[in-house]
Amino acid sequence: MSGLxxxxxxxxxxxGLIGERWSPRAFADRSVEPEKLRxxxxxxxxxxxxxxxxxxxxxxxxxxxxxxxxxVLDCFVEFNQSWAKSAPVVAxxxxxxxxxxxxxxxxxAFHDVGAAAATLTIQAxxxxxxxxxxxxxxxxxxxxxxxxxxxxxAVAGIAIGYPGEAHTLPDHLKEPExxxxxxxALNSFVFSGKWGKVAPIVGGKP
Amino acid sequence: MSGLxxxxxxxxxxxGLIGERWSPRAFADRSVEPEKLRxxxxxxxxxxxxxxxxxxxxxxxxxxxxxxxxxVLDCFVEFNQSWAKSAPVVAxxxxxxxxxxxxxxxxxAFHDVGAAAATLTIQAxxxxxxxxxxxxxxxxxxxxxxxxxxxxxAVAGIAIGYPGEAHTLPDHLKEPExxxxxxxALNSFVFSGKWGKVAPIVGGKP
Numbered sequence: 001m002s003g004l005x006x007x008x009x010x011x012x013x014x015x016g017l018i019g020e021r022w023s024p025r026a027f028a029d030r031s032v033e034p035e036k037l038r039x040x041x042x043x044x045x046x047x048x049x050x051x052x053x054x055x056x057x058x059x060x061x062x063x064x065x066x067x068x069x070x071x072v073l074d075c076f077v078e079f080n081q082s083w084a085k086s087a088p089v090v091a092x093x094x095x096x097x098x099x100x101x102x103x104x105x106x107x108x109a110f111h112d113v114g115a116a117a118a119t120l121t122i123q124a125x126x127x128x129x130x131x132x133x134x135x136x137x138x139x140x141x142x143x144x145x146x147x148x149x150x151x152x153x154a155v156a157g158i159a160i161g162y163p164g165e166a167h168t169l170p171d172h173l174k175e176p177e178x179x180x181x182x183x184x185a186l187n188s189f190v191f192s193g194k195w196g197k198v199a200p201i202v203g204g205k206p
Numbered sequence: 207m208s209g210l211x212x213x214x215x216x217x218x219x220x221x222g223l224i225g226e227r228w229s230p231r232a233f234a235d236r237s238v239e240p241e242k243l244r245x246x247x248x249x250x251x252x253x254x255x256x257x258x259x260x261x262x263x264x265x266x267x268x269x270x271x272x273x274x275x276x277x278v279l280d281c282f283v284e285f286n287q288s289w290a291k292s293a294p295v296v297a298x299x300x301x302x303x304x305x306x307x308x309x310x311x312x313x314x315a316f317h318d319v320g321a322a323a324a325t326l327t328i329q330a331x332x333x334x335x336x337x338x339x340x341x342x343x344x345x346x347x348x349x350x351x352x353x354x355x356x357x358x359x360a361v362a363g364i365a366i367g368y369p370g371e372a373h374t375l376p377d378h379l380k381e382p383e384x385x386x387x388x389x390x391a392l393n394s395f396v397f398s399g400k401w402g403k404v405a406p407i408v409g410g411k412p
Contacts, residue, residue, distance in 0.1 A: 014245055034407045038392070052388070121254065122223075126221040146401050189264060195355065201266065
């Protein structure tokens with residue numbers, strides 16, 4: 001991705017597409033080529049899912065179609081609208097809550113939507129695009145606006161575009177934009193044998 | 207990944223790590239270098255998450271530590287044990303269900319665990335490793351075996367190893383192993399403006 005680099009500080013080597021990906025709020029005032037957008041959703045399509053149920057749907061709006069764009073943006077909480085409106089593309093992910101093959105609840109519906117969305121972000125990184133996902137959406141408003149049927153549920157918002165410049169953001173968002181990325185230490189979440197026992201493969205290192 | 211190639215048949219170009227990744231059941235009889243395993247979890251660490259909550263925990267077992275390995279394998283449903291036992295590494299993902307910053311339920315806990323797991327699979331592909339995630343686990347058994355505390359929940363199983371040969375699988379698993387990968391058409395899940403209306407960026411193409 002061009003724009004501000006915030007390469008992950010890692011304790012083990014990781015692929016560049018994973019280490020360079022981050023979630024900016026500043027987007028360039030430039031539209032995204034339709035064929036690149038298509039590649040993002042194509043990438044999401046190939047994520048793994050429970051019983052290959054592929055329980056993901058995406059509702060997309062681009063600024064080329066202002067009404068479709070506004071309908072998506074309106075489903076974000078106000079804070080997220082305040083910065084996401086600078087992105088040329090916004091989307092909602094939606095989960096299909098039941099399996100097609102037996103009609104039973106899919107315990108992994110949200111999990112698999114998350115997998116598809118993460119795959120989309122990595123494809124975006126490969127194309128020089130930036131993606132910022134957000135939990136702060138209004139699922140019931142999305143249901144009304146788009147007519148999302150029973151058995152489906154809006155999951156998350158997604159802002160997509162070319163990376164922009166932090167100085168274009170409102171003041172209160174400038175600092176988080178340039179702050180280093182932070183994560184919990186590996187030894188706080190990779191266990192073996194029993195809960196809380198650090199796995200030998202990460203033992204001793206942060 | 208070496209082993210059987212099952213490159214995705216796409217309607218738009220996607221990155222090789224995404225297009226080549228698939229979920230085999232046959233694994234080579236070869237252990238995974240600890241530093242490579244470490245890179246997998248390091249990659250997962252850098253996934254995006256709601257409020258940067260990072261609600262993922264992994265419990266890992268390698269055949270170098272047979273007791274730890276068996277404890278993980280025992281949490282898989284019988285069918286998954288039947289093939290996953292050939293993988294040199296097995297793991298469980300666990301979700302932290304509440305946010306640390308306010309103690310409220312995290313609606314995106316499973317979603318973000320899915321994102322971390324998908325990132326892990328892409329890192330694995332980059333290292334020539336194969337990963338097969340499985341929904342078929344026994345969360346309450348996992349809670350007992352590992353002492354998973356209240357507020358956390360086992361999510362999915364993960365088998366990791368170098369790719370093997372389909373002919374080593376039991377007969378009933380040989381055919382699915384070599385069958386082409388299938389996905390729903392893009393125009394069945396990328397909408398704009400209203401539910402079911404195909405997005406212009408994918409319109410007309412499958």
